[in-house]
Amino acid sequence: MKFGIYSDIHANLEALEVVLAEFEREQVDHFICLGDIVGYGANPSECLELVREREGITIAGNHDFAISGKLNIDFFNSYAKEAVLWTRQQLSREQLQYLRDLDLVHEWGDTLTAVHGTLNFPEMFDYIQTSYDAHLSLELLNNPVCFLGHSHVPVTFKQGPTVTFSMESEIEIETDSKTLVNIGSVGQPRDENPRSSFCIYDTDLKKVFIRRMDYDIDKAAGKIIEAGLPEILGERLKYGR
Numbered sequence: 001m002k003f004g005i006y007s008d009i010h011a012n013l014e015a016l017e018v019v020l021a022e023f024e025r026e027q028v029d030h031f032i033c034l035g036d037i038v039g040y041g042a043n044p045s046e047c048l049e050l051v052r053e054r055e056g057i058t059i060a061g062n063h064d065f066a067i068s069g070k071l072n073i074d075f076f077n078s079y080a081k082e083a084v085l086w087t088r089q090q091l092s093r094e095q096l097q098y099l100r101d102l103d104l105v106h107e108w109g110d111t112l113t114a115v116h117g118t119l120n121f122p123e124m125f126d127y128i129q130t131s132y133d134a135h136l137s138l139e140l141l142n143n144p145v146c147f148l149g150h151s152h153v154p155v156t157f158k159q160g161p162t163v164t165f166s167m168e169s170e171i172e173i174e175t176d177s178k179t180l181v182n183i184g185s186v187g188q189p190r191d192e193n194p195r196s197s198f199c200i201y202d203t204d205l206k207k208v209f210i211r212r213m214d215y216d217i218d219k220a221a222g223k224i225i226e227a228g229l230p231e232i233l234g235e236r237l238k239y240g241r
């Protein structure tokens with residue numbers, strides 16, 4: 001079975017279309033979206049509809065909740081805040097309700113778990129940045145692998161005698177140990193690689209493949225500026241920061 005897993009689209013339609021086309025080419029069986037469909041980019045409504053059409057599992061990101069009014073935006077930086085307020089105006093009442101109703105965690109049988117930030121406090125949308133942060137989520141993980149997003153930086157943590165991390169793009173999933181895979185961001189990568197990031201989990205091969213793809217960055221960035229959103233939100237796409 002093949003899962004197409006993607007996260008942090010952030011209303012970047014150009015990036016999302018490239019990733020979805022690749023999932024189609026790979027003939028994935030199931031889609032899992034790890035949240036932050038909207039926020040920052042210029043096409044929130046179009047991206048939300050494309051994700052919905054896939055009829056996969058979709059879980060909530062902090063921007064999805066902020067835009068739908070479920071999360072306080074006092075802790076968002078000024079650019080993010082501006083994007084939240086702009087995005088709210090672009091979505092219908094029904095689309096906002098869809099975002100509000102997203103779940104924080106999903107367990108796919110005994111195969112995998114999906115969350116946006118952490119398993120220990122999914123509603124807090126904290127970041128897993130250290131081995132200790134990873135340990136707290138690994139402790140609560142009931143499946144061999146948990147996929148997450150949020151930081152926009154692909155990285156894998158493995159539980160062993162200690163927690164180790166790697167930036168490998170091919171990750172073996174063992175049933176006798178537990179793994180956290182941050183799959184990076186479709187629409188706003190921040191690891192200084194501007195290519196769209198996502199993954200394919202092949203359960204027969206027991207392997208996760210982190211994939212990167214080019215998309216029309218100039219077009220996506222141009223639309224952000226045209227929409228009157230903060231210019232930096234377009235600029236950063238070119239550098240992957």
Ligand code: ZN
Nearest residue numbers: 008036061150
């Ligand atoms: Zn995000």
